[in-house]
Amino acid sequence: MLVREVMTAPVATTRVDATVTAAVELLALHGLSSLPVVDSDHRVVGVVSVADLAATVVPTAGRACSGPVLDEPTRARVVAEVMVRDPVWARPTDDVGTAAARTATAGVRDLPVVDLGGHVVGLLSRVDLRRRGARRRRDRTSGPPST
Template sequence: MLVREAMTSPVVTIPATATVRQAIRVLHEHDITALPVVDDAGRLAGIVSEADLLRGEFEADPRAFARPHAPAGAPAPREVAEVMTRDVHTTRPTGDVAEIAALMMKARIKSVPVLDGTAIVGVLSRRDLIAVLARGDARIRDDVLAAITEFGPGGTVWDVEVHDGAVELCGPADESAQRIADVLARTVPGVTRVSLRGTD
């Protein structure tokens, strides 16, 4: 599956000069967990997450301590540029979702901006990946059949079974037809793997 088939688009961004509280409100209003940060020209400058924005926003409540809590030293950061992550992992719309998912798990990141050239065209988040995997087997089967019917070799009949996102295709032993069916099945959101079985 390609990134463009799973990403959230259009993307919500925030300028680096926005205040932390403005960014918090944008996250809350759009029910998202991270925002790509843009410079004056609209290019990607960083990314800011819930954790980045929460850092230093709350002061200790003295009622929670047996003795008075020392006042905080430095004031909380005021602008997004002060708390954002500047070294950002990115991907392209034609990237492989499996590779990005592996990167996200290894690097412990929750969102990856999607760039087409220098334009930010989407964001791929863990929530997007979960949404893809949550698609029911019946819907995945219908979408695989529809894709093969629309774009596959004419007159070719396939039997499709789906179990927990794993697709099994049973059809002609013709290698070209199998290759086309395999590629088409893999484009369907929710498909985790594809296996083929030819019939005589």
């Protein structure tokens, strides 16, 4: 099975000059654990994850809220300051098993999927890989139809 068959596409991205606040909002809006970070030509230059942002997100004491609240100094920070540069990535034509092994080896949850020009075309997440695994188990146990 190929990465393009299970990846999430299209995928939300963020720019290096986006604020941390904007990245947190995008992650929450799309229910993602990471975002590919792109340059002005939409080429992958990094990845920013919930874990990368965790140090910049602080709860506000005594205030009920539905999500993380950023303190004032953090609001001015940009994604370039917290992202992982030169991320591990996959191509749409890569084998899913090979890409899954790459996530394990690199210790990452998600892989940006890029075309030959380095442009983002999708994201391969742990959720995508779990869905693939469930599909494979279902296919193996269902067997051929009865006649």
